[in-house]
Amino acid sequence: VNALDARLSMYHFYTAFAALLIGGFFGLLQTLVRSEQLTLPVELNYYQVLTAHGVLLALVFTTFFIFGFMYAGVVKTTGEFASHRRKAAWVGFVLMLTGTIMAITLILMNKATVLYTFYAPLQASPFFYIGLAFIIVGTYFAAYAIISQYRSWRKEHKGEKSPLFTFMAVATLALWLIATIGVVTAVTLQFIPWSFGWTETINVALSRTLFWFFGHPLVYFWLLPAYMAWYVTVPKIIGGKIFSDSLARLAFLLFILFSIPVGFHHQLLEPGISEVWKYVQVVLTFAVIIPSLMTAFAMFASFEIAGREKGATGLLGWFKKLPWSDVRFIAPFIGMAFFIPAGAGGIINASHQMNQVVHNTIWVTGHFHITIGATVILTFFGISYWLIPHLKGRVLTKHINNLGKYQIVLWTVGMFIMSAAMHFSGLSGNPRRTQITSYNGHEAAASWGSYEVAMSVGGTLLLFSIFLFIGLMINLAFFAPKGSEEFPIGEEFEETHKLPKLLENWKVWIAIAILLILIAYTIPVIDLIQDAPPGSPGYQFW
Numbered sequence: 001v002n003a004l005d006a007r008l009s010m011y012h013f014y015t016a017f018a019a020l021l022i023g024g025f026f027g028l029l030q031t032l033v034r035s036e037q038l039t040l041p042v043e044l045n046y047y048q049v050l051t052a053h054g055v056l057l058a059l060v061f062t063t064f065f066i067f068g069f070m071y072a073g074v075v076k077t078t079g080e081f082a083s084h085r086r087k088a089a090w091v092g093f094v095l096m097l098t099g100t101i102m103a104i105t106l107i108l109m110n111k112a113t114v115l116y117t118f119y120a121p122l123q124a125s126p127f128f129y130i131g132l133a134f135i136i137v138g139t140y141f142a143a144y145a146i147i148s149q150y151r152s153w154r155k156e157h158k159g160e161k162s163p164l165f166t167f168m169a170v171a172t173l174a175l176w177l178i179a180t181i182g183v184v185t186a187v188t189l190q191f192i193p194w195s196f197g198w199t200e201t202i203n204v205a206l207s208r209t210l211f212w213f214f215g216h217p218l219v220y221f222w223l224l225p226a227y228m229a230w231y232v233t234v235p236k237i238i239g240g241k242i243f244s245d246s247l248a249r250l251a252f253l254l255f256i257l258f259s260i261p262v263g264f265h266h267q268l269l270e271p272g273i274s275e276v277w278k279y280v281q282v283v284l285t286f287a288v289i290i291p292s293l294m295t296a297f298a299m300f301a302s303f304e305i306a307g308r309e310k311g312a313t314g315l316l317g318w319f320k321k322l323p324w325s326d327v328r329f330i331a332p333f334i335g336m337a338f339f340i341p342a343g344a345g346g347i348i349n350a351s352h353q354m355n356q357v358v359h360n361t362i363w364v365t366g367h368f369h370i371t372i373g374a375t376v377i378l379t380f381f382g383i384s385y386w387l388i389p390h391l392k393g394r395v396l397t398k399h400i401n402n403l404g405k406y407q408i409v410l411w412t413v414g415m416f417i418m419s420a421a422m423h424f425s426g427l428s429g430n431p432r433r434t435q436i437t438s439y440n441g442h443e444a445a446a447s448w449g450s451y452e453v454a455m456s457v458g459g460t461l462l463l464f465s466i467f468l469f470i471g472l473m474i475n476l477a478f479f480a481p482k483g484s485e486e487f488p489i490g491e492e493f494e495e496t497h498k499l500p501k502l503l504e505n506w507k508v509w510i511a512i513a514i515l516l517i518l519i520a521y522t523i524p525v526i527d528l529i530q531d532a533p534p535g536s537p538g539y540q541f542w
């Protein structure tokens, strides 16, 4: 990656890692408060810290990391950015950073204690929502830079198959652009007028529906960059090949289709949405599991191919041939292993009846700590170990590789302890998002205390892991020996020069996605608007 574009990516990473450090610290505070080992100073309240933790890690860390990574991969596979695109990307960065600073300042002033999901009836200062709008507009500049780079590459390489990494980045952005329609609508038409006091009431159910229209695909916006690393870079790191380029592309396209019309699976216990539409969206949720199952298949196939090429025999002999001492491999691999129970947990959540057992319990917090917090973040750690030195013209030394393995083990053990405790105590009803822990000696609550302590032990290990990670990243960026670190891009197992035309026909896929969204959302949204009882508090057209 050339120096100018490397700088662009690095600024995204600096911001992401700062958010990781502060957000991680806030996470530990919560576990200590819940386990009654710490009382927060009066200037801070639990929900404020919870909001800061969620926003900094789930929204800020991820978004900045993802764009830093996508820029680097797109430039690596399609050539350096034309200067107008690089400028657009910098404008995007400045807007995103401005919005982030606004939002975090308001949270720290206790004027935006609305949790990271920020839907009504919780209300923040209007400037919090304006900050969010800055972030989203910033991502549109970033999307422009990447998508227009892809389009001009295709024009210059007529008839050729586009680079897989860039194709995946464009698919991820297509998903993002469609998904943000929901949150942009809610922020501009509902939250900003309401928080300024221009409208007295808000349609709560509609605001939640618009949020989840965005909120569920948001989780795939986090996941897909991890999948990019799994499909494109991991095969090279293990000395193998990409199992199938077409399968990888199809998986990403299926995410565009199925990740959006499924938001109701977060609202299964909410009134105002008929069971029929909940059912339709649960069916579509089961469809969105398919591209992940395809990914699991492709990963096993890549591992097996790599192992057999190195002489492995027998059913599982290839397993031993994987590079177990390479932090660039073990980090994403452990992430994949976490995704097996995490995916099963998602399927439980999505199953309508079982959702009644787990909804609003700390089980759900456990679910998202092993999806985003383990699967995705471990993969992002793995990427950082080669990408940061690559961008800074330095090398990943054996010593840092070894320390990196400790960092990954600390994260794995910490996340395992914390999320297992969350899952188990959630099953006995321990609620999420609450500071109250003792419940006046209620019988069911008797077991929660020890789980809360386990969560704080896990949280402590996670913070140590973050400290070590940041230290290693500073070393890799500024002190490691100069040299050139590989940007691993895998080759296909059976090279195919021709791609089925349909796989790169975006119009078809986006049209199907829009059709599915219209089917899944039109009638329930009309219902939500029409059924809002006139004059009843908290309900109005918008």
Ligand code: HAS
Binding pocket: 117, 219, 220, 222, 223, 265, 266, 285, 288, 289, 292, 293, 295, 296, 299, 300, 333, 336, 337, 339, 340, 342, 343, 344, 345, 346, 347, 348, 349, 350, 351, 355, 358, 359, 360, 364, 367, 368, 371, 372, 376
């Ligand atoms: Fe989820 C709630 C359903 C995936 C994140 N989810 C959340 C929330 C977050 C989140 C943040 O249906 C909380 C939101 C809030 O604050 O209220 N989720 C699913 C389903 C999936 C799923 C069906 N979630 C994710 C991912 C996330 C994420 C990914 C972040 C990145 N989720 C739900 C539901 C709720 C929910 C309900 C609402 C609950 C409620 O009531 O509030 C699926 O996409 C999962 C499919 C995954 C698989 C796994 C495939 C396995 C692979 C690994 C292969 C391993 C290999 C390694 C190759 C089917 C690909 C080999 C290893 C060896 C050991 C040999």
